Amino acid sequence: MDLQTERSSTLRKVPTLSLRSYTEGSKTDQLRFIENLFRGIKDYGFIILKDHDVDAALLNQAYDVLARFYALPTETKMKYAGVHGGQRGYTPFGTEHAKDSPVMDLKEFWHVGREVADGHPLKKYYPNNVWPSELPEFQSTFSNLYFKLEQAGKAMLQALTFPLDVPNFYFDNMIEDGNSVLRLLHYPPIPKDADPRCLRAAPHEDINLITILPAATASGLQLKDRDGTWLDIESEPNTLIVDAGDMLARATNEVIPSTTHQVVNSPEASSSSRYSMPFFIHPNPEAVLSCIPSCKGEGAKYADITAHEFLMQRLREIGLLK
Numbered sequence: 363m364d365l366q367t368e369r370s371s372t373l374r375k376v377p378t379l380s381l382r383s384y385t386e387g388s389k390t391d392q393l394r395f396i397e398n399l400f401r402g403i404k405d406y407g408f409i410i411l412k413d414h415d416v417d418a419a420l421l422n423q424a425y426d427v428l429a430r431f432y433a434l435p436t437e438t439k440m441k442y443a444g445v446h447g448g449q450r451g452y453t454p455f456g457t458e459h460a461k462d463s464p465v466m467d468l469k470e471f472w473h474v475g476r477e478v479a480d481g482h483p484l485k486k487y488y489p490n491n492v493w494p495s496e497l498p499e500f501q502s503t504f505s506n507l508y509f510k511l512e513q514a515g516k517a518m519l520q521a522l523t524f525p526l527d528v529p530n531f532y533f534d535n536m537i538e539d540g541n542s543v544l545r546l547l548h549y550p551p552i553p554k555d556a557d558p559r560c561l562r563a564a565p566h567e568d569i570n571l572i573t574i575l576p577a578a579t580a581s582g583l584q585l586k587d588r589d590g591t592w593l594d595i596e597s598e599p600n601t602l603i604v605d606a607g608d609m610l611a612r613a614t615n616e617v618i619p620s621t622t623h624q625v626v627n628s629p630e631a632s633s634s635s636r637y638s639m640p641f642f643i644h645p646n647p648e649a650v651l652s653c654i655p656s657c658k659g660e661g662a663k664y665a666d667i668t669a670h671e672f673l674m675q676r677l678r679e680i681g682l683l684k
Contacts, residue, residue, distance in 0.1 A: 376585070376595060377402040381514065382413035384521055399518070400525040403572075403606050407621025408585050408595065411518075411574075411602040416510045418600040420503070421576050427503050428637050432470070432548040434496060442472075446489035447677070449543075450475055455550065460564035461679045468553075468562045468627075472546040474504045476539065484539055487647040487670065508544045511574045511602075511641035515542075518572055518604055519643070526614065527656040537571070541644040541669065549582075549636040552627055562636065563625035568607035569676045570642040575603040580636040586622035595623075609645065609672065612664050615657040645669040 377398055384395040402409040431439075436454075445451035455470040476488050493501040519533035526532075549562040562582060583595040585605070597603055611620040625636070645651070647670035653662035 376406055376408050376410055376593070378410040378412055378601070380413040381411050381415075381517060385517060396521050396524050399521050403522075403604065404618050405588060406585065407619060408603060408605045408623075410595075410597050411514065411604055412598070414514050414602055416507070416514060416576065416600075416602065420507060420510065421600055423499075424503050424507050424576075424639060425579055425637050427497060427500055428546055428548065428639070429635070431472070431494060431497055431500065431546075432550070432635070432637075434494075438494075438496060439470075442492050442494060445492055449473055450489050451492040457681065459681050460566040461676070463564045463566075465557050465559045465564070466681075467564055468556060468560050469547055469549045471548065474508055474544040474546070476541055476543075478539060482539070484646055484648070487541060504544060504546065507639065508542075508641070511544065511576075512542060512643070514602060515572060515574045515604075515641065515643040518574070522618075526617075526654055528654055533571070536645040536649045537643060538646060540646045540649075541673065542570075543642045543644065545640050545642065547636075547638040547640070549625065549631070549638070551634060552632050554632075561624060561627055562631065563623075565622050565624040566680075567611075567620040567622055568605060568640075568642060569609065569673060570607040570644045571610045571613075572643050573603075573605050573607060574641040574643065575605070576639050577601050577603065578636060578638040580628065580630065580634065582625045582628045582631065582636060584624050584626055586624075588619075592624075607642070608676070609651055609669065612651050612667075612672070613654055613657075615653050615659065615663055617657045644673065647673070 379395055379398055383391040399409060439452050442451040443454055450473050453471050456466040459466045474491055477491055478485050478488055520530055523530045523532050577597040577599055584592045585595055587593050595603060605621045606618050608620045610618055649669045650666050651669060651672060652666045
């Protein structure tokens with residue numbers, strides 16, 4: 363089917379869908395989920411997911427471990443900084459900026475990435491993870507969360523294969539041993555001397571295929587609706603927020619556009635921290651981002667490019683690679 367058709371009028375509330383209706387439901391339930399997912403992620407770029415297999419106890423534990431890690435002295439955290447251009451370990455406060463932004467974001471973060479065995483054909487792309495010795499439970503907690511969020515993401519991408527008219531293993535093959543990253547974010551209380559132009563996260567689009575984001579510990583997330591207005595994303599605890607990134611937009615010829623979003627400086631931001639744990643689902647580095655045939659319409663807007671080449675290009679644009 364040709365997907366270069368006019369988008370339906372955007373609803374004013376981001377839809378909440380039950381993942382279990384897709385993984386365990388009847389054929390009718392599954393088709394309804396697929397339709398609502400495609401409409402939601404196309405019209406908004408975001409959907410909210412409930413009834414998933416990422417246990418609430420794991421999410422609570424993860425946020426507890428994060429709070430304890432970021433309470434460590436800066437010199438302790440800096441022991442784990444600068445690993446392979448920030449692809450693993452700690453990135454200090456004030457390092458990253460949004461593409462084309464003149465000022466830095468008000469955040470610090472830690473990256474947990476893919477690990478493969480020595481001798482694996484993709485090993486050259488994947489530096490080893492680093493783990494803070496000060497918190498022995500850090501490794502097991504976030505390795506488990508990485509796996510659980512990846513499973514949810516696989517289900518989302520598989521559900522999109524039907525409306526995109528590709529085989530149901532299309533994205534499975536693309537993300538097998540993919541360069542997916544779990545980013546563990548801390549937005550500290552905003553310093554009094556911060557540049558007034560700075561936001562906790564300036565308007566940006568994610569680089570990857572889709573992002574799976576457990577509900578954060580505080581408000582502030584907004585998406586830019588297709589009509590240009592900013593919508594607050596209010597989600598219940600333990601839900602997952604799913605958004606479309608640049609790689610999916612490129613592969614679908616912008617039938618599914620990537621979603622501009624930001625984290626604004628809410629009234630409580632000057633006195634309290636915010637923690638967030640987005641999981642960025644990437645293809646394997648050698649996968650080619652090529653226009654899906656059903657999305658071509660009058661022609662592909664972008665030339666083919668490998669996932670690694672595209673990632674490196676974008677990392678330079680946001681200041682993580684020189």
